[in-house]
Amino acid sequence: MVTKTKRVLAVILTGMMAATALAGCTQTTKTESGSGTGTASTASTADGGESKSEGDGGSGSTVDVYSDEMTANIKAKMKEEAAANGGTIELKVWCASADLKFEKTLIEEFKELYKSDDGSYEFKIRSSGAIGEPDAGGKIVESPKDGADVFNFADDQLSTLVEAKAIAPVIELFNSNVKANNTKETVDACTIDGTAYAFPKTSDNGYFLYYDKRVFKDDSAVASLDDMIKTAKDAGKNVYFNLGNAWYNAAFYFSAGVTIKYENGKQTTTFNTDEGLNAAKAMCHVAENAGAGFTGSDGGSGDNTAVEKGFNDGTLAAAVIGTWEGPAIKKAIGEENVGAAKLPTALIGDKQVQLESFGGYKLIGVNQFTKFPVTSQALAYYLGNTQSQLKRYAERGLIPTSNEALSDTKVQADPAKKAIEDQTPFSHGQGSSVSGKYWSTNVGGFGGEIVTKKGAFTDDQLKDSLAKIQEQIDT
Amino acid sequence: MDFLDYAQMTTGQKVAYNIKSFFTGIPGAIANFFKAIGRFFKALFTLIGNGFKGYGSRFIKGDIGTKLSYVIMGAGSMIHGQIGKGLCFLVSEIAYIYFMITFGINFLLKIYSTGVYVDENTLVDGVIGKEPPNYELDPIFGARTVTNLDTLDDSNKILLFFVLTVLVSVAFFAVYITNTKSAYASQLIKAEGSKPVGFIAEMKMFLDERFHVTLLIIPVLGLLTFTVLPILYTIFMAFTNYDKAHQPPGNMYWWVGFQNFADVFYSSQLKSQTFGKILVWTIIWAFFATFTNFIFGIILALLINKKDIKFKGFWRTMFVVTAAVPQFVTLLIMKLLLADAGPVNSVITGMGLSAVPFLTDGMHARITVIVVNMWVGIPYTMLISSGLLMNIPEDLYESARIDGANAFQQFTKITFPYIFFVMTPYLITTFVGNINNFNVIYFLTGGGPSPADYYQAGQTDLLVTWLYKLTINSKDYNLAAVIGIIVFVICAIGSLITFNMSKASKNEEEFS
Numbered sequence: 001m002v003t004k005t006k007r008v009l010a011v012i013l014t015g016m017m018a019a020t021a022l023a024g025c026t027q028t029t030k031t032e033s034g035s036g037t038g039t040a041s042t043a044s045t046a047d048g049g050e051s052k053s054e055g056d057g058g059s060g061s062t063v064d065v066y067s068d069e070m071t072a073n074i075k076a077k078m079k080e081e082a083a084a085n086g087g088t089i090e091l092k093v094w095c096a097s098a099d100l101k102f103e104k105t106l107i108e109e110f111k112e113l114y115k116s117d118d119g120s121y122e123f124k125i126r127s128s129g130a131i132g133e134p135d136a137g138g139k140i141v142e143s144p145k146d147g148a149d150v151f152n153f154a155d156d157q158l159s160t161l162v163e164a165k166a167i168a169p170v171i172e173l174f175n176s177n178v179k180a181n182n183t184k185e186t187v188d189a190c191t192i193d194g195t196a197y198a199f200p201k202t203s204d205n206g207y208f209l210y211y212d213k214r215v216f217k218d219d220s221a222v223a224s225l226d227d228m229i230k231t232a233k234d235a236g237k238n239v240y241f242n243l244g245n246a247w248y249n250a251a252f253y254f255s256a257g258v259t260i261k262y263e264n265g266k267q268t269t270t271f272n273t274d275e276g277l278n279a280a281k282a283m284c285h286v287a288e289n290a291g292a293g294f295t296g297s298d299g300g301s302g303d304n305t306a307v308e309k310g311f312n313d314g315t316l317a318a319a320v321i322g323t324w325e326g327p328a329i330k331k332a333i334g335e336e337n338v339g340a341a342k343l344p345t346a347l348i349g350d351k352q353v354q355l356e357s358f359g360g361y362k363l364i365g366v367n368q369f370t371k372f373p374v375t376s377q378a379l380a381y382y383l384g385n386t387q388s389q390l391k392r393y394a395e396r397g398l399i400p401t402s403n404e405a406l407s408d409t410k411v412q413a414d415p416a417k418k419a420i421e422d423q424t425p426f427s428h429g430q431g432s433s434v435s436g437k438y439w440s441t442n443v444g445g446f447g448g449e450i451v452t453k454k455g456a457f458t459d460d461q462l463k464d465s466l467a468k469i470q471e472q473i474d475t
Numbered sequence: 476m477d478f479l480d481y482a483q484m485t486t487g488q489k490v491a492y493n494i495k496s497f498f499t500g501i502p503g504a505i506a507n508f509f510k511a512i513g514r515f516f517k518a519l520f521t522l523i524g525n526g527f528k529g530y531g532s533r534f535i536k537g538d539i540g541t542k543l544s545y546v547i548m549g550a551g552s553m554i555h556g557q558i559g560k561g562l563c564f565l566v567s568e569i570a571y572i573y574f575m576i577t578f579g580i581n582f583l584l585k586i587y588s589t590g591v592y593v594d595e596n597t598l599v600d601g602v603i604g605k606e607p608p609n610y611e612l613d614p615i616f617g618a619r620t621v622t623n624l625d626t627l628d629d630s631n632k633i634l635l636f637f638v639l640t641v642l643v644s645v646a647f648f649a650v651y652i653t654n655t656k657s658a659y660a661s662q663l664i665k666a667e668g669s670k671p672v673g674f675i676a677e678m679k680m681f682l683d684e685r686f687h688v689t690l691l692i693i694p695v696l697g698l699l700t701f702t703v704l705p706i707l708y709t710i711f712m713a714f715t716n717y718d719k720a721h722q723p724p725g726n727m728y729w730w731v732g733f734q735n736f737a738d739v740f741y742s743s744q745l746k747s748q749t750f751g752k753i754l755v756w757t758i759i760w761a762f763f764a765t766f767t768n769f770i771f772g773i774i775l776a777l778l779i780n781k782k783d784i785k786f787k788g789f790w791r792t793m794f795v796v797t798a799a800v801p802q803f804v805t806l807l808i809m810k811l812l813l814a815d816a817g818p819v820n821s822v823i824t825g826m827g828l829s830a831v832p833f834l835t836d837g838m839h840a841r842i843t844v845i846v847v848n849m850w851v852g853i854p855y856t857m858l859i860s861s862g863l864l865m866n867i868p869e870d871l872y873e874s875a876r877i878d879g880a881n882a883f884q885q886f887t888k889i890t891f892p893y894i895f896f897v898m899t900p901y902l903i904t905t906f907v908g909n910i911n912n913f914n915v916i917y918f919l920t921g922g923g924p925s926p927a928d929y930y931q932a933g934q935t936d937l938l939v940t941w942l943y944k945l946t947i948n949s950k951d952y953n954l955a956a957v958i959g960i961i962v963f964v965i966c967a968i969g970s971l972i973t974f975n976m977s978k979a980s981k982n983e984e985e986f987s
Contacts, residue, residue, distance in 0.1 A: 141722060144724060160719075163719065163722075164722045164725045165725025165726060244835075265720075295816070298814075299817065299835065300814045300815065300835065300923075301811060301814040301816075310816070368725065369724065435719075436950075437719060439948070440944065440949040442927050442929060442931075442933070443927075444925070445923060445924055445925025445926055445933060446926060446927040448923070448925070449926050451835075452836050453836075465926065465927035465928065468745065468928045472745060472927075472930060472931075475720070
């Protein structure tokens with residue numbers, strides 16, 4: 001009887017929550033929670049397009065997940081799931097091996113928080129660092145039934161996971177909180193076609209500019225790519241920007257106005273247009289300096305090796321790379337000489353245009369095939385909440401995604417964080433831009449060819465290649 | 476032309492004659508190959524025909540027991556007094572029926588009927604994508620709370636278990652035929668008035684005169700499970716649309732007929748052009764990789780084997796050390812050395828020359844992989860041919876010297892024919908091995924550089940590395956299966972023809 005009242009109460013609460021959450025919307029087509037057919041999170045598709053309606057209206061009107069009320073509800077659900085599986089909640093968690101020790105402490109906290117009141121279930125959570133963020137998505141897609149229940153992954157894998165229907169949509173209770181607590185760009189990165197599929201964890205997986213302050217005196221010296229190359233050339237050094245990699249060279253296509261969109265399971269691009277040609281010509285223009293002021297490919301050794309080596313032997317003065325190389329660069333040229341900024345502008349068409357980029361986030365996903373859907377989501381939510389993000393920043397130095405955590409003073413003092421923040425308005429979510437096939441297609445190879453030939457291409461050759469690329473990627 | 480005419484020709488004429496006869500021999504060899512295939516199928520069909528004939532005639536000539544065993548297995552044996560044997564047959568029939576009812580029939584039907592495969596609109600079973608079965612909204616959490624998704628069938632499972640069921644059925648069919656034969660045989664023995672062999676005595680035969688059957692049973696079972704089953708599974712996959720957009724268990728795939736083959740050969744411009752370019756490069760690569768190693772390996776062995784070379788063992792060991800380093804280590808080191816900003820290029824630019832794009836320009840990369848492969852492969856040929864060289868009887872050379880042959884003549888008349896004769900099968904296996912040489916390409920260039928007119932591949936990709944990329948990167952499993960079949964056909968036909976044409980297979984008895 002008691003649980004029934006609780007449930008009725010909860011239905012009312014959720015209904016209220018949903019109503020308030022959508023108060024700011026122009027359309028209120030949402031069906032009542034509990035009686036609808038689709039997941040509640042699909043409601044925002046009604047708004048169409050990219051614009052996220054939740055914005056201001058949603059924040060502040062969410063249900064407190066950690067209230068006694070809700071905790072009891074979640075525990076009841078856990079009990080149910082445990083009962084269906086022999087009384088034990090057995091979960092597998094995959095995370096980066098470097099983070100394993102830290103994530104284990106969070107998992108212990110989670111176990112404590114949701115400990116069974118009557119001993120009707122117990123947790124058995126095994127965490128492993130064997131499959132890290134770059135590989136988790138692929139492994140899950142390969143055989144979801146053998147995969148972890150909760151896994152950490154980089155956001156480039158989101159569309160692949162969603163395509164394979166191997167990742168569970170975030171359930172409504174947590175979804176509204178995730179939307180309210182994290183930055184808009186982060187929420188976008190977790191969302192495909194209006195449905196949120198993952199819990200954001202860190203926001204520092206994108207790329208921006210690291211530079212040597214001894215070569216580039218101030219921020220204005222790193223404002224335009226052409227100027228930078230000239231300055232570097234005069235100093236006998238190079239600017240590193242890997243055009244042979246689809247993730248980095250997308251900057252040119254985005255800035256030239258090429259559409260790269262992944263919507264409703266369909267990939268549409270406009271590579272084979274004047275904008276595409278402009279972008280390719282802009283790359284050719286930059287690649288003319290290859291070897292003298294500009295390094296446009298990793299030369300077969302991988303980005304990280306190329307950048308570390310370049311700063312170590314003094315051949316690089318600046319590099320477009322992400323936070324993961326920060327420590328190595330600091331070690332190579334001394335912390336006081338390291339500068340970080342958003343990407344420079346590049347000459348596209350006949351104007352200087354700000355280079356746009358792929359944002360990079362690390363996310364937490366829940367396996368669609370888990371035997372413990374609600375428990376897994378609760379764990380994923382816990383690992384990604386503001387408190388956990390702050391602890392993660394303190395322990396592991398990973399920049400958070402939550403508004404509250406970002407405004408924390410310690411986090412704000414980070415120089416790389418400022419560069420990321422400046423670049424964020426010019427960044428595109430990978431999940432909403434590209435399907436998994438984009439990465440294996442020769443977008444990078446084409447960029448690499450431009451660099452190898454130092455931009456010696458005719459317009460027709462470029463057009464031909466762009467047409468072939470579009471043919472391969474579009475579905 | 477007989478041997479005398481041949482012996483009277485000059486060296487040039489002989490070479491020309493040999494080359495001519497090699498090429499004129501090709502059509503004959505191919506014809507022979509297909510004739511052999513024809514003979515094989517003829518024999519097969521005769522066998523099957525005879526099988527049916529025997530099956531029918533046994534039924535007609537059989538007594539009630541034999542006739543009964545056509546329906547109830549083992550009945551004939553039991554009636555004729557072989558109780559133990561009959562029981563074994565009966566048990567196998569019951570086991571098979573139980574297997575089919577509880578397991579097999581499900582997959583035999585699903586392969587077509589429940590719509591998992593037929594087309595997109597009739598997907599029924601195991602689809603969780605559009606609308607999960609037992610879908611229900613939780614009043615609090617608002618999402619699915621079903622937890623039995625893992626019990627659903629998916630396309631992979633259905634296809635795999637379908638193949639398994641077919642294999643089990645074939646095996647059962649063999650047992651069934653044996654059963655009718657055995658019933659008839661025991662009937663004949665009984666008609667003669669003697670008693671058929673008892674069960675224990677027959678079992679003992681498996682340890683004695685039929686011991687080979689006992690020995691072979693484990694390898695054959697292993698072969699079926701770990702080779703035949705996966706191969707059949709892969710072949711079936713080539714006729715489905717199992718690609719990135721149709722990955723079980725979230726999505727289902729279904730039959731598309733010969734569409735994938737059509738894509739690879741003509742209907743998709745991008746894929747067929749990529750296939751053409753990769754095929755040509757694969758053959759060029761296999762040719763150079765095989766013969767550069769072969770020729771330089773022999774030259775090296777000859778050099779070391781020369782009389783006036785000192786410390787032979789030392790030199791041989793030195794070269795073998797390159798082979799002792801694991802291949803992938805050598806290759807990764809080479810990759811680092813030859814990188815655009817790597818040590819080799821540092822030296823080159825240091826001398827005032829411009830850097831060489833060893834691995835990042837198509838033509839350069841192709842030459843680089845062949846040259847690096849020589850570094851990896853020559854020591855092996857050197858080892859093998861030094862062994863051979865030491866085995867050539869010294870008196871052959873001695874008599875040649877007495878006849879006034881110079882060193883070059885000795886090489887072309889004695890050494891080379893001898894080595895070539897012994898090493899032809901080795902060359903063929905190396906050639907096939909090089910067609911499938913994954914390591915060198917994968918570790919050195921990763922298939923790159925990759926211009927835009929290659930579908931999921933690069934300029935140094937071989938068919939086999941393309942296959943790898945198709946499965947790992949772009950998840951085009953169906954296309955990869957097609958490539959796998961094509962590679963198999965090329966390797967099988969190529970090696971059978973060349974081996975049949977080689978001297979080693981023609982004159983097994985003689986040298987040169």
